[in-house]
Amino acid sequence: MKKTTKQKLRRAILYLVFVLAVVLFAVLADWGQIQTSFFNLDVAAEMLPRVFTVAAKNTIVYTFTAFSFGLVLALVLALMKRSEIRPYRWVANSYIELFRGLPALVTIIFVAYGLPIALDIRIPGGLLGQGTVGLGLVAAAYMAETLRAGIEAVPRGQMEAARSLGMSRGAAMRSIVLPQAFRIIIPPLTNELVLLIKDTSLFFVLGSTPVNKELTKFGRDLMTQKFNATPLVVIALVYLIITLPLTRLVAQLEKRAARAR
Amino acid sequence: MNENVPPIEAIDLHKHFGQLEVLRGIDFTVDAQEVVCVVGPSGSGKSTLLRCVNLLEVPTAGKVLVEGIDMTDPETDVDAVRARIGMVFQQFNLFPHLTVLRNLTIAQQKVLKRSEDEANEEARKVLERVGLSDKVDEFPIRLSGGQQQRVAIARSLSMNPDMMLFDEPTSALDPELVGEVLDVMRGLAQEGMTMMVVTHEMGFARQVGDRVVFMDEGIIVEEGPPDDVLLNPQHERTQRFLQAVLRQ
Ligand SMILES: Nc1ncnc2c1ncn2[C@@H]1O[C@H](COP(=O)(O)OP(=O)(O)OP(=O)(O)O)[C@@H](O)[C@H]1O
Numbered sequence: 001m002k003k004t005t006k007q008k009l010r011r012a013i014l015y016l017v018f019v020l021a022v023v024l025f026a027v028l029a030d031w032g033q034i035q036t037s038f039f040n041l042d043v044a045a046e047m048l049p050r051v052f053t054v055a056a057k058n059t060i061v062y063t064f065t066a067f068s069f070g071l072v073l074a075l076v077l078a079l080m081k082r083s084e085i086r087p088y089r090w091v092a093n094s095y096i097e098l099f100r101g102l103p104a105l106v107t108i109i110f111v112a113y114g115l116p117i118a119l120d121i122r123i124p125g126g127l128l129g130q131g132t133v134g135l136g137l138v139a140a141a142y143m144a145e146t147l148r149a150g151i152e153a154v155p156r157g158q159m160e161a162a163r164s165l166g167m168s169r170g171a172a173m174r175s176i177v178l179p180q181a182f183r184i185i186i187p188p189l190t191n192e193l194v195l196l197i198k199d200t201s202l203f204f205v206l207g208s209t210p211v212n213k214e215l216t217k218f219g220r221d222l223m224t225q226k227f228n229a230t231p232l233v234v235i236a237l238v239y240l241i242i243t244l245p246l247t248r249l250v251a252q253l254e255k256r257a258a259r260a261r
Numbered sequence: 262m263n264e265n266v267p268p269i270e271a272i273d274l275h276k277h278f279g280q281l282e283v284l285r286g287i288d289f290t291v292d293a294q295e296v297v298c299v300v301g302p303s304g305s306g307k308s309t310l311l312r313c314v315n316l317l318e319v320p321t322a323g324k325v326l327v328e329g330i331d332m333t334d335p336e337t338d339v340d341a342v343r344a345r346i347g348m349v350f351q352q353f354n355l356f357p358h359l360t361v362l363r364n365l366t367i368a369q370q371k372v373l374k375r376s377e378d379e380a381n382e383e384a385r386k387v388l389e390r391v392g393l394s395d396k397v398d399e400f401p402i403r404l405s406g407g408q409q410q411r412v413a414i415a416r417s418l419s420m421n422p423d424m425m426l427f428d429e430p431t432s433a434l435d436p437e438l439v440g441e442v443l444d445v446m447r448g449l450a451q452e453g454m455t456m457m458v459v460t461h462e463m464g465f466a467r468q469v470g471d472r473v474v475f476m477d478e479g480i481i482v483e484e485g486p487p488d489d490v491l492l493n494p495q496h497e498r499t500q501r502f503l504q505a506v507l508r509q
């Protein structure tokens with residue numbers, strides 16, 4: 001009896017603190033200032049339609065290019081990691097450890113600026129090519145681990161049944177094991193996609209032209225140009241428009257997978 | 262095919278898993294059109310022996326000859342030989358992401374290089390034979406255990422194998438579903454299929470088996486006509502095993 005009274009009291013205090021904080025914020029904040037700096041409709045209107053037709057489009061194109069490149073590389077790495085040949089496993093493991101341990105920014109800078117200086121290798125395709133290769137190299141390390149886990153989650157009997165029908169290891173992998181592995185890892189792969197969407201903002205280090213800016217660079221340049229934070233609010237909303245459906249999708253897929261189990 | 266070469270022949274077969282010696286010198290033969298039932302206590306190496314025949318397990322020593330072809334010879338095209346050996350697993354191992362029809366056609370097309378039409382035709386033929394013509398477009402998960410195992414048998418049959426291996430095909434089934442699978446197997450035996458069957462179904466072994474092999478601790482303890490081995494076992498270990506089975 002005493003205990004519940006105490007709990008109720010604590011609860012009441014917590015609510016009170018919350019209400020006080022909100023009231024204090026509302027009273028002290030300069031609403032006029034906030035509106036002109038963050039929610040300036042004129043500035044926002046100026047961003048249309050290019051925030052969608054250029055910036056969001058670029059973000060999506062960069063993301064899918066890096067994702068596709070990363071996924072192909074990840075598949076190679078995952079298969080190497082499961083190879084019977086030790087040097088292959090060793091290479092795959094080292095790759096994964098290396099690129100998971102480095103900031104993505106370092107890899108992107110290395111691909112874009114390090115390679116040309118050090119080896120006179122220039123990845124073609126400008127920002128699209130260099131940025132997505134750099135980001136894809138990093139993504140591959142993460143996705144390789146995901147893929148390997150997916151492959152290992154497919155029961156061994158599947159490979160054995162396929163082999164006992166005379167299918168080669170490669171054919172069994174391609175048409176029996178991998179399709180099931182991919183189904184299992186759709187949720188973590190979608191998460192990886194969301195991370196990549198956000199990581200394309202790192203492309204700001206590669207400089208830009210008016211047509212190849214992704215969302216962050218686009219918003220940031222406009223912010224400094226207009227001396228107003230509204231562009232950041234707008235691009236934040238656009239990011240959410242892209243990522244929220246994906247994260248919701250993942251949540252739903254995971255719920256369904258949990259139910260199926 | 263040379264009629265005198267037995268479909269399956271094992272010569273002094275050994276298999277180790279690390280320190281564990283699972284097969285300790287197995288010699289045996291399965292003749293054409295013969296149905297051999299392998300019985301024995303859990304862990305005696307029955308599955309391992311079966312899996313050595315199509316090289317799902319690689320023997321540590323000794324030889325496995327399939328239609329005279331040495332499976333352990335590195336020069337042997339193991340995939341080509343496997344295509345002629347049907348294998349049915351305890352857990353069915355159907356491909357869950359494919360329809361029943363596709364389960365039956367994928368290897369026909371990829372291994373035997375049959376056209377889609379040929380493969381479909383063959384698949385429908387064997388599905389009818391196992392009584393599942395109405396399930397062609399279902400996914401495996403929608404079928405009962407007995408139906409799944411019949412699809413698995415049909416999948417093997419669609420490759421027109423020369424012989425069939427069964428590893429406890431009814432052990433994962435509810436008792437009321439065992440009969441439908443055994444019926445299909447009985448039909449196969451009557452049509453002259455060469456079969457090697459690991460089973461705990463002593464009734465099936467007696468009725469359908471031409472020969473029963475009793476294994477224990479990695480060796481063949483006793484083999485012979487079903488009635489001899491199952492009703493009048495000579496070895497004490499066989500007697501003990503059969504008593505234990507009958508008591509259940
Ligand atoms: N891949 C493996 N690695 C290590 N040990 C194994 C492996 N496969 C089988 N064994 C062991 O080998 C022994 C024989 O196994 P096997 O599956 O051949 O027996 P079994 O006669 O088929 O038994 P059951 O009736 O339970 O199926 C067992 O002790 C088992 O644990």
Ligand SMILES: [Mg+2]
Nearest residue numbers: 307308309429
């Ligand atoms: Mg077994």
